[in-house]
Structure formats: structure tokens, C-alpha cells
Amino acid sequence: xxxxxxxRATRAIPTxxxxxxxxxxxxxxxGVALPLTVAGLGARAGALMLDIxxxxxxxxxxxxxxxxxAGGVAGMIGRLGTGREAPLALxxxxxxxxxxxxxxxxxxxxxxxxxxxxxxxxxxxxGIRIAARDGGRLTAEMVIARNLMRDIELFIPVVLIARAxxxxxxxxxxxxxWFALFLLMPCFNRDHLxxxxxxxxxxxxxxxxxxxxxxxxxxxxxAGAEYLFSDAELAIYxxxxxxxxxxxxxxxxxxxxxxxxxxxxxxxxxxxxxxRARPFLEAYYGQLRARLEAGMRLGKRKADKHASG
Amino acid sequence: xxxxxxxxxxxxxxxxxxxxxxxxxxxDWQRLEAIVLAAEKGRLRRISDEDLLALPQLYRTVASSxxxxxxxxxxxxxxxxxxxxxxxxxxxxxxxxxxxxxWLRGFLGGGWSRxxxxxxxxxxxxxxxxxxxxLVGWLLVAHDPEWYGALVPGGFGDxxxxxASAATLKGTLFGHGGQDGMGAFAAxxxxxxxxxxxxxxxxxxxxxxxxxxxxxxxxxxxxxxLWLYHGxxxxxxxxxxxxxxGTTELFAILLAGGAGLHIGRAMAFPGERxxxxxxxxxxxxxxxxxxxxxxxxxxxALLEGFARQLVDNTPGRLAIGxxxxxxxxxxxxxxxRGPGEVxxxx
Numbered sequence: 001x002x003x004x005x006x007x008r009a010t011r012a013i014p015t016x017x018x019x020x021x022x023x024x025x026x027x028x029x030x031g032v033a034l035p036l037t038v039a040g041l042g043a044r045a046g047a048l049m050l051d052i053x054x055x056x057x058x059x060x061x062x063x064x065x066x067x068x069x070a071g072g073v074a075g076m077i078g079r080l081g082t083g084r085e086a087p088l089a090l091x092x093x094x095x096x097x098x099x100x101x102x103x104x105x106x107x108x109x110x111x112x113x114x115x116x117x118x119x120x121x122x123x124x125x126x127g128i129r130i131a132a133r134d135g136g137r138l139t140a141e142m143v144i145a146r147n148l149m150r151d152i153e154l155f156i157p158v159v160l161i162a163r164a165x166x167x168x169x170x171x172x173x174x175x176x177x178w179f180a181l182f183l184l185m186p187c188f189n190r191d192h193l194x195x196x197x198x199x200x201x202x203x204x205x206x207x208x209x210x211x212x213x214x215x216x217x218x219x220x221x222x223a224g225a226e227y228l229f230s231d232a233e234l235a236i237y238x239x240x241x242x243x244x245x246x247x248x249x250x251x252x253x254x255x256x257x258x259x260x261x262x263x264x265x266x267x268x269x270x271x272x273x274x275x276r277a278r279p280f281l282e283a284y285y286g287q288l289r290a291r292l293e294a295g296m297r298l299g300k301r302k303a304d305k306h307a308s309g
Numbered sequence: 310x311x312x313x314x315x316x317x318x319x320x321x322x323x324x325x326x327x328x329x330x331x332x333x334x335x336x337d338w339q340r341l342e343a344i345v346l347a348a349e350k351g352r353l354r355r356i357s358d359e360d361l362l363a364l365p366q367l368y369r370t371v372a373s374s375x376x377x378x379x380x381x382x383x384x385x386x387x388x389x390x391x392x393x394x395x396x397x398x399x400x401x402x403x404x405x406x407x408x409x410x411x412w413l414r415g416f417l418g419g420g421w422s423r424x425x426x427x428x429x430x431x432x433x434x435x436x437x438x439x440x441x442x443x444l445v446g447w448l449l450v451a452h453d454p455e456w457y458g459a460l461v462p463g464g465f466g467d468x469x470x471x472x473a474s475a476a477t478l479k480g481t482l483f484g485h486g487g488q489d490g491m492g493a494f495a496a497x498x499x500x501x502x503x504x505x506x507x508x509x510x511x512x513x514x515x516x517x518x519x520x521x522x523x524x525x526x527x528x529x530x531x532x533x534x535l536w537l538y539h540g541x542x543x544x545x546x547x548x549x550x551x552x553x554x555g556t557t558e559l560f561a562i563l564l565a566g567g568a569g570l571h572i573g574r575a576m577a578f579p580g581e582r583x584x585x586x587x588x589x590x591x592x593x594x595x596x597x598x599x600x601x602x603x604x605x606x607x608x609x610a611l612l613e614g615f616a617r618q619l620v621d622n623t624p625g626r627l628a629i630g631x632x633x634x635x636x637x638x639x640x641x642x643x644x645x646r647g648p649g650e651v652x653x654x655x
Contacts, residue, residue: 095493098493134586148510152514198585200593243385246385296381
């Protein structure tokens, strides 16, 4: 198992149209090269903000519930008790508060990232998850390590900033610098690792979900088809154009279809059928794909219109 | 959905080879997708045993489908779907395998103590630094009692200041059995100590130097207080008072400091590995130690909050503290030097 760098990654992924500098390739134990995309900074920041919002709201609700509980208990003691239960009840509330604060600080991220989806609710909503950087199994130790580091990256500097206040210049400046240093760390490395990721050997990747779309069902032997293209007419385009055409056909916007039909017809010197853009393009797609796939079987690939073959 | 069965042989023959390939395997892909979806939602119990057993095989089948599709098909939608599906299945098949209970069993039954032994030299360094911290605290205060106020945080103990009478000091050690609020006190102690330990672990990231400073600062307080009680002839009583929870708590701080140093040292001197690889390896071992440190601190807080107040005499306290120390030493170092351990040591 290995993750190869960017140079090999682009060649190992011939099947994608959109390529970014964040694409990596993971080679599974079965020897299949899996494309992975490192999560973008926007998604990371969005996930963090969502998680903080969830934590904050949850914490607020719990505090309010606890206080009303304490109030109710106090009222009951006032009516029924001997007056000696009050400290005990109060103590129970204080213990609960301390334990809850501790759990909010450490357990929230741990619990969710240890789950099957490897993501907190915020990460799920932004479509990202954590994974082991070396391509191996994501273990509990990794998740623990990456989340204990969150303490010095996020919670402690925020507390320090709040405690120092803007008035005490140097202390505030130092705390803010500390905060900024860790917060900006993902911006300055290729894999967008934060300090916790470095320690744990993890990274944050996109977790795409796709449904299987209906096949385009192009015919291999278009006997009696309305449009028949000669080999020369098909030879001008490559895989890139084929997949662009597939996308356009799946999106199915009439204006775009007509425009593309006009382009292709112009290039191969045919007349444009104004109302028959889709059948024309579907036939062209099917025959181009048949031609290119036949070439693939013989080991000849044509990446795009500029390539020979 | 069109399947091979619903198509007449004639139409099937008219399809592209790559589409025929897809139609023949589609059922497997969708079965895998359903299993993966259930696993992602945490509904593993709803997956039938048959499906669960088939998961690894299905995963391999679909992975090979992807390989073949890459070689014969130019259908971008299908390729994209297969890539996403194999990735999701890979996360399920190679995801965190153990449940929390199974992990805890492995952790307590050897994983933790192995990780602690794996810290090796760093544990020794942390121990030396802690001893040095106590000595520094003692010597500083012995040289100039003014240091006491600087080392021991204000409000830490009002009566415990240089010049206090032996009776006053003795009063701080004994006679708190009837106090209220022990539970809250224990919870506060735990939360506070866990925070400090995690900090000393996390600060290892800065090559371990802040970890060392934190260790010295915390143990210097101990040294200063030891000096104070020694002056009043209460050395043994103080040692017993602190040993009830101290043997557990100081041990936990030692482990946390060692864990921080382990990371710091791996990053400063990665050897033949890359800095990232070295940090990740050290980080994983240290994280395991830290999970145990949190458990130890829960035990320490209970001992400090309850046992110390309830056992109000020196021999009893020494017995508890000594027993805890012996227990931790035995747990970490006495057992398990199995054949698997040799590699762990490097």
C-alpha cells in the first residue's frame, strides 16, 4: 500500500475530467489505484465551524436543562426536605458540569471520528472524512492523537486570548500569534495537514458519494442508424472530448446541445439539423466511444483531439 | 433498470462491449453499495450475515471491475461511480475495525503497557527532569524563602507559607474527613490535571522543550512544599499525604511528559525516516499512552478527593500510595516481554 505523489497521480487517473492539485492516488492491497482528493481548506474551515456550532448549541441546551433541573430540585427540597440535601444536589450538578465540559472538549470529535464514517457531523455535512496517510487502517490511536492536539491548536489559545483581553497588549499578541500559527498551518503544506494530522499520520480527504447513472446505451453496430459517421469523421476527437460530450448529454440543456452539434457538424463538414441535436450527438457519442474503446483494446489511446491516433 | 435478462439477445449484441460488461456486473455493484451504505450509517446489525460475509469478496470483485473498466470503458459516469464506491468500500473494509469494547480490551490487556514501554528513553528523561524539578524547587526555596511565593501559586494553600507553625501545617494534612463537596473537588482535580497532562503531551510538538519546562514547573511546586513541611518535621506525614494520589498522579504526569518528549525527539531526530513518518509513528504510540493517562488521572482524582480525606492517618495513606505505585509498576513493566515486543523496541 502506498500513496504516490502528484507526478504519478495524474497518469494513474485517466478517467477524470476535473483535475486539481489536490488529487492523490492510493494503491490498495488489491493493487487498484484509487484516486483520493485532499479536502479543500474551505471544506475544512466549514466543517470546523459547523462542529463548533453543534458543540456550542448542545452545551448551551445542556446547561439550561441542568440549571432548570437544579432549580426544580431546590424547590422540591424547600417543600419536602430537611435542608441538608441541598449541598448534595448542588454538588451533583457541579460534577455533571465539569464532566460535560471535559467530554465536550475531548470526546465529541473522538467519538464521531472513531465511527464508520470517520467524520464529525460538520465533516459529514461538508463531504469530507479522515483517513490514514499511509493508506493503512485508520486506528483508534490515530484518532486520539489528532484530537488531543486540537487542545493546543484551538481551545487553549482561544482561552488565553479571552483571558488576556485586548488591553494587555503583549499577552494578547502572543496568544493570537499562537492561534494563527496553528490555524494557518494547513495553508502551508501540500496535503493541508494540521499539527494533529502530522502527529497522528492522518489526513482529511473528500468522501464523494455517487449514484450509478443509467447507461447511455449507445449501439455498437448501428445498422440502419439515422446518422453514420466515417472513421475519418470520428478520428478528430479523443477521450477528453468524448467525456465532455457525455457530460453535456447527461445534463441535457437544449441550447448547449445545439451549440455543440453546430461545432461538430462544422468540423466534419455536415449540415446542421436544427431540431435533431440530441439524436445527432447521441449517435456521434456512441460511434466515437465504440471507436476509442476498440482502440483501447488494442492498446492505442487517444487522450484528446491534439493527440495522434 | 435494464438487466441482461430483459434484453433480447439481439439488442444485447448491439450494445457496446463496455456497456455489456457493466450490465453483467451491475447487480454486484449495487449489492456492495447497499452494504456499504448500511455500514456507514452504523446499521451493521441490519446487514444480513450472508451480506456481511460476502463484503470482502464483493469489495475485491468491484475493485477488479474498476480495473477492468479502466482498461475497456470510456463511460465517465460509470468509472466515477466505481471509483467512489471502491473508495467507500475500502474505508469500510479497512476502517477502524474494533468496537470500543474490543479496543478497550486490547488496550488494557497489553496495548497500553506495551506503548508505555515503547517510550523507552523518553520515560527515563522525563523521570530525571521531574526529579531535577523537585530538587530545583527545594534548593531555590532553601536558598531564599521568597521563592516560595513565586513557585507555589497563590491561593494554592493559604496556611501553607514559610514561617507557618508546625501545628498549622499539620492541620492542613489531617482532619478533613467530614468535608462536603468531595465529589465536585475530585471532578475539578481530574479535569484540571487531565488538562495539564494533555498540554504536556501536545507541547511535545515543539520538539519537547515546552514539555520539559512544564514538568520542571510542576514538580518545583512539589519540591518547595516538601521543603516547607520538612522544616516543620512533617516530612513523612506530608509524603504520605501526597502519596495517596501522588503515586498515581505523578506517574500519569511522568507518562504524559514522556509521551510529549517521545514526539518531540522523533521530530527533532527522525533518523532514516522522514520527519512526517517519524512524527506519525511516535504520535500513535504516545496517543495510546495518553488514553491511559486520562484513566490514571480519574483514579488519582478519586483517590485525592475521597481516599485521602477518609484515611486520616499516615500509615494508612502510605499503604494506599505504596500499593498504587507497586500496582502501576507491575502493570507496566513486570509482564509481557513476548516475542512481538522485540520489534517494538527497535
